[in-house]
Amino acid sequence: MPGIAIISSQWGDEGKGRIVDMLSSSVDMVVRFQGGNNAGHTVVKGNEQYKFHQVPSGILYPDVTCVIGSGVVLNPEVLIEELDNLESRGISTDNLRISCNAHLIMPYHIIRDKAAEHRLGKSKIGTTHKGIGPAYADKALRSGIRTQDLQDLKIFKTKLEESLKLNNSIIEKIYGLDPLDPDEIFAEYVKYGKRIGKYIVDTTFLINEALDRNKRVLFEGAQGTMLDIDHGTYPYVTSSSTVAGGICTGAGIGPGRLDEIIGVIKAYTTRVGSGPFPTEENGKIGDYMREKGHEYGTTTGRPRRCGWLDTVILKYSVMINTIDSVTLTKLDVLTGLEKIKVCTGYKYEGKIYNDMPGHQTIMHKCQPIYEEFECWDEDISRVKNFEDLPGPAREYIKNIERIIKVPISMISVGAERSKIIMRDDNLKGRLFDQTGRSTLII
Ligand code: GDP
Ligand code: IMO
Ligand code: MG
Numbered sequence: 001m002p003g004i005a006i007i008s009s010q011w012g013d014e015g016k017g018r019i020v021d022m023l024s025s026s027v028d029m030v031v032r033f034q035g036g037n038n039a040g041h042t043v044v045k046g047n048e049q050y051k052f053h054q055v056p057s058g059i060l061y062p063d064v065t066c067v068i069g070s071g072v073v074l075n076p077e078v079l080i081e082e083l084d085n086l087e088s089r090g091i092s093t094d095n096l097r098i099s100c101n102a103h104l105i106m107p108y109h110i111i112r113d114k115a116a117e118h119r120l121g122k123s124k125i126g127t128t129h130k131g132i133g134p135a136y137a138d139k140a141l142r143s144g145i146r147t148q149d150l151q152d153l154k155i156f157k158t159k160l161e162e163s164l165k166l167n168n169s170i171i172e173k174i175y176g177l178d179p180l181d182p183d184e185i186f187a188e189y190v191k192y193g194k195r196i197g198k199y200i201v202d203t204t205f206l207i208n209e210a211l212d213r214n215k216r217v218l219f220e221g222a223q224g225t226m227l228d229i230d231h232g233t234y235p236y237v238t239s240s241s242t243v244a245g246g247i248c249t250g251a252g253i254g255p256g257r258l259d260e261i262i263g264v265i266k267a268y269t270t271r272v273g274s275g276p277f278p279t280e281e282n283g284k285i286g287d288y289m290r291e292k293g294h295e296y297g298t299t300t301g302r303p304r305r306c307g308w309l310d311t312v313i314l315k316y317s318v319m320i321n322t323i324d325s326v327t328l329t330k331l332d333v334l335t336g337l338e339k340i341k342v343c344t345g346y347k348y349e350g351k352i353y354n355d356m357p358g359h360q361t362i363m364h365k366c367q368p369i370y371e372e373f374e375c376w377d378e379d380i381s382r383v384k385n386f387e388d389l390p391g392p393a394r395e396y397i398k399n400i401e402r403i404i405k406v407p408i409s410m411i412s413v414g415a416e417r418s419k420i421i422m423r424d425d426n427l428k429g430r431l432f433d434q435t436g437r438s439t440l441i442i
Contacts, residue, residue, distance in 0.1 A: 002210075002211050002214050002215055002216050002217055002257075002259065003211060003217055003219070003253070003257040003258045003259045003260070004023070004027070004216065004217070004218050004219065004258075004259065004260045004262065005218075005219045005221065005244050005247055005258055005260070005261045005262060005321075006019055006020050006023070006218060006219065006220055006221055006262050006264060006327075007221040007225065007242075007243065007244050007261060007262065007263050007264065007317075007321050007323070008221050008222075008223065008224035008225060008242065008263075008264050009224065009225055009263040009264060009265045009313070009314055009317040009318070009321070009323065009326070010224050010225070010226060010265065010266060010269055010270070010271075010310075010313060010314075010317070011224045011226045011227055011269070011270065011271035011272070011277075012039075012222075012223045012224035012227055012271075012272070013040075013224075013266070013270055013272070013295075013297075013298070013304065014224070014264040014265060014266040014329055014330075015042075015264060015266065015329035015330060015412060015415075016041060016057070016220060016221055016222070016264050017041025017042055017043050017052055017057040017220075018041075018042065018043055018044070018057075018329070018412065018415060018417070019262075019264055019327050019329070019410070019412070020041070020056070020057035020058060020218060020220045021043040021045070021057045021058070021060060021417060022417055022420060023218055024057070024058035024060070024061045024064050024218065025061060026216065027058065027064060027215075027216040027217065027218045028063075028064065028065065028210060028215035028216050028217065029058075029064065029065045029066075029067060029206075029207065029210050029215060029216070029217045029218065030056040030057065030058030030059075030064055030065075030066050030067070030217075030218045030219075030220055031056065031066075031067040031069050031203075031207060031217060031218070031219050031220065031247075031251050032054070032056050032067070032068050032069055032072055032220050032222060033069040033070075033071045033072065033219055033220075033221075033246060033247050033249075033250030033251040034069075034071040034072060034221075034222060034223075034240040034241055034242060034246045034250045035072060035073070035132070035222030035223050035238065035240050035242070036053075036054065036072060036073040036074060036075060036105055036130060036131075036132050036135065037053035037054050037075045037078045037079075037105070037128075037130050037299070038053075038127070038128040038130045038132045038222070038223065038238060038299060039052075039053055039054070039222035039223065039299065040052075040053055040297060040298025040299035040300075041053075041057050041220075041222075041298065042298050042415070043057055043060065043417070044415040044416045044417065045060060045416075045417050046416070046417075048089075050086075050089075051298055052082065053078060053082060053299060054068060054072070054074060054075070054078060054079050054082060055068075055079070055082050055083070055086065055093070055096065056068070056096075056220050057220055058218065058220075059086060059091060059093065059095075059096070060091060062092055062095070063095075064095060065095045065097060065206070065210070066095055066096050066097070067096075067097045067098075067099070067203045067206065067207060067251075068096070068097070068098045068099060068102060068203070069099050069102065069203055069207070069250050069251040069252070070099040070101035070102055070203065070204065070250060070251070070252055071102075071240065071241070071246060071249055071250020071251065072099070072102045072103075072250070073102065073103045073104070073105050073131075073132060073135040073136060073139070073240075074098065074102045074103070074104055074105060074147060075104075075105040075130065075131070076104060076147075076150075076189070076192035076193075076195075076196055077188075077192060079098075079196060080192060080195050080196065083096070083196075093199075096199050097199055097200075097201050097203050097206060098147055098196060098199045098200045098201070098203070099147065099200075099201075099202070099203040099204070100146065100147055100148035100151075100200050100201060100202055100203075101146055101147070101148065101202075101204075102146065102147050103135055103136075103138070103139045103144040103145065103146055103147075104135070104144070104145045104146065104147060104149075104150075104189070105130065105131045105132070105135045106131070106135070106138075106145065106160075106163070106167075106185065106189075107180060107185060107188075108134070108163075108164065108167040108168070108171060108180055109131030109132075109133075109134035109135040109138070109167075110129065110130065110131035110134075111131075111171055111175075111177065111180070112131070112133075112134040112167070112170060112171065112175075113127055113129055113130065113131045113132065113133055113134055114129050115171070115174075115175040115177060116133070116134075117129065119175070123274075124274060125235060125236055125237075125273060125274055125275075126236070126272065126273025126274040126275075126302075127238075127273065128297075128299050128300050129300070130299070132238060132239055132240075133238075133239045135239075136239035136240060137239070138163065138167075143159075143162065143163045143166065144163070145159050145160060145163060147196075147200050148200065150189060150190070150192070150193030150196075150197065150200070151193065151197060151200065153190060153193075156186070156189070156190075156193075157182075157186055160182055160185060160186055160189075161182050164180060164182050164185070167180070168180060203251075203252070204251070204252030204253075207251055207252065207253060208252070208253060208257075211253065211257050219247045219251060219258075221242060221244075221246075221247075222240075222242065223238045223240070223242040224242060225242060225243055225313075225316075225317040225320060225321060226271075226313060226317070227242055228240075228241060228242040228243050228246075228320075229241060229242075230243075231243055231316075231320050233275045233276055233360060233363065234360075236273060236274050236275025236276070237275075243320050243321050244258065244261050244320075244321040244322060244323075245320075245321075260324050260325070261321055261322055261323050261324050262323070262324065262325055262326070262327055262409075263317060263318065263321060263323035263325070263326050263327070263406070264326075264327050264329060265309075265314060265326050265327070265328050265329070265400075265408075266309075266328075266329050266330050267309065267328055267329065267330050267331045267333065267334055267396075268289050268293075268306060268307065268308055268309055268330070268333065268334065269306070269307050269308065269309055269310050269313070270289075270293075270295050270304040270305060270306050270307075271304065271305050272297050272300070272302055272304050272305070273302075276360065276363040276364045277305055277307060278307075278310060278312075278343065278346055278363055278366055278368045279307035279308040279309070279310045279341075279343045279368050280305050280306070280307040281306060281307045281308065285306075285307075285308075285337070286305070286306040286307060287306075288337065289306035289307075289333060290303060290304065290306050292333045292336075293306070293330055293333040308340070308341040308342060308343055308368070308370065309341075309342045309343065309400070310343040310368070311342060311343060311344055311400070311403045311404055312343060312344070312345060312346060312353070312354065312355065312356055313356070314400075314403075314404045315355060315356075315403070315404055315405075316355070316356040318404055318405070318406050323406055324406070325406060325407050325408070325409040325410075326400075326401075326404070326406050326407065326408045326409065326410075327408070327409065327410040327411070327412065328397065328400070328408050328410070328411045328412065329411075329412040330412065331380065331393060331396075331397075331411055331412065331413050332379075332380050332381045332413045332414055332419075334375060334396075335375070335376060335377065335378070335379065335380060336375070336377055337375040338375060339372050339373065339374060339375055340372070340373045340374070340375050340392075340396055341370040341371070341372050341373075342370060342371050342372075342373065342396075342399065342400065342403070343368040343369065343370055344369055344370070344371055344403060345368075345369040346362060346363065346366035346367070346368060346369070347366055347367040347368075347369055348362045348365060348366040348367070352369065353366070371399070373392065373395060373396050373399060374392040374395070375392055376390035376391075376392045376393050378390045380393060380413050381413050381414040381419060382413075382419075383413055383421060384421060385421065386411070386421055386423050389411075389421070397411065407423075408423070409422070409423050410422055410423070411423070
C-alpha cells in the first residue's frame, strides 16, 4: 500500500496539513504536487503551531523525505523564510528535495496577480495575491523559468530577459505600472539559487524509486477539489489541478501507483475568495462557525465564508477523485449548535438537482435543500473512540456516509495532532497493519 493521497474535497482549508502531519509518523515520503504558497497548512504539535506554505507537512519528522514536486510553482524567497523559520525552531530541513522542473514564481507574477485583481474590481477572484495564476500562465505559455535554471546562470539570464520583455510590457502598457529591472531580479534570484541549490534534484526518479522499493509515499494536496482549474467553480478557482489526477502529472507517477485516496472533508463548509457557495450562512450560524473554528485564512488572514455541509459537492468530489475513504475534520466546531443542516440538493426554477448541475448559474442562484439533524452539547475534543461520541454526532457521521457512500475512517475533533478518532474497521486496518514500519503513532 505505498501510494496514499490526501485530497481536499471542498474549497480548501479542511485540515489537510494536520492530517498529513499525523500520518507522517507512518510514511517514508511526503510529496506536494501542485499549488504554491497560496496554500496554508497549519499543524499543531503539543503547544507548538507550525504554518506551512510550500514545505510539505511531513517536515516535523526527521526520517521523512519531503518533496516539492514538478507541478508546484515555487516562490524561493518565501521558501527560504519557511526554512529559516523551521531551522530556528530546531527542525532539520536536510530531508527536503525540490524538483528541478518546478516553476519559479517571479516578482512580475505577483505584480500581475495583484494588478489583474484590482482591475477586476467587484468581479475579482479573490486570489491570495501570491502570483499563482500568472506563474502557471507563463508555464503554459512556455516562457516560465524552472528551479534548474538557477543552476545554469547563462540560461537563467536569457530566459529572464526574454520573459521580462513580455511581462514588463503587460505591467507597463496594460496596468500602467513601472517596469522591473532584469539585473535586480537576476541578482536576487542568484542569491536564492545559492541557498536552495542543495535541495534541487530530479524528484520524479526519487518518488518512483521510493514506490518501487515499497516505501510509503503520501501525496499532500493543496487547495481543494472545487478550486481545481478544470473541475472547480471556474473562474473562481486556482490555476492548478488540485484533484487526485493532478498527482500523476504533478509528481510524475502513473495512475496505478495510487493505492488509497483519502478525501478530507470539513464537518461544515468554508471558502475564501469569491464564487458560488450555495450553503453559505451569512448570519449568526456562519459567525459561530468562523469564531469557533478560527476560520481565518492561514495565508492571507482573510475571514473565511462559512456554511453547512454540501453533499452535492461531496458526491462530485468523491467521483472526481475516486475517494476510497474520508477523514472528517473539525467535528468539534459544531458542538453547541441548535441543529445541524446538510444540503442534499439544489432547487432551481422548480427542478431539483441532487448531483452537480451542468451549468454554474444553478449553483449561483439555487435554493439549497436540507436534511436536518440534532446537535450535541458535550465536549467531544477528548473522545478517542467512535462509540464514545454523543449519539447525535454518530448519527451525523452515519448520515454523511449514507449520502456520499464512502466510509468515514478518521474523525478529527481538535487541531492538536493526537485529537483523532480512528475507526478500526476502515482505514486503520487497510493502511497500517501490513507495514514493516511501526504502526500509527499519534
Ligand atoms: P489545510 O489548508 O487544509 O491544511 O487547512 P488549514 O490549516 O488552512 O485550516 C484548518 C484549520 O483548522 C487549522 O487552523 C487547523 O489547526 C485547524 N484544525 C484542523 N483540524 C481541526 C479539528 O478537528 N478541530 C479544530 N477545532 N480545528 C482543527
Ligand atoms: P490550502 O492548501 C483555500 C483560493 C483563493 C481564491 C482562489 C484563487 O490552504 O487549502 P490563487 O491565489 O490560488 O490564484 O487564488 O483560490 N485559494 C485557497 N482557498 N485554501 C487554499 O489553500 C487556497 N489557495 C487558494 O482564496 O479564491
Ligand atoms: Mg489552508
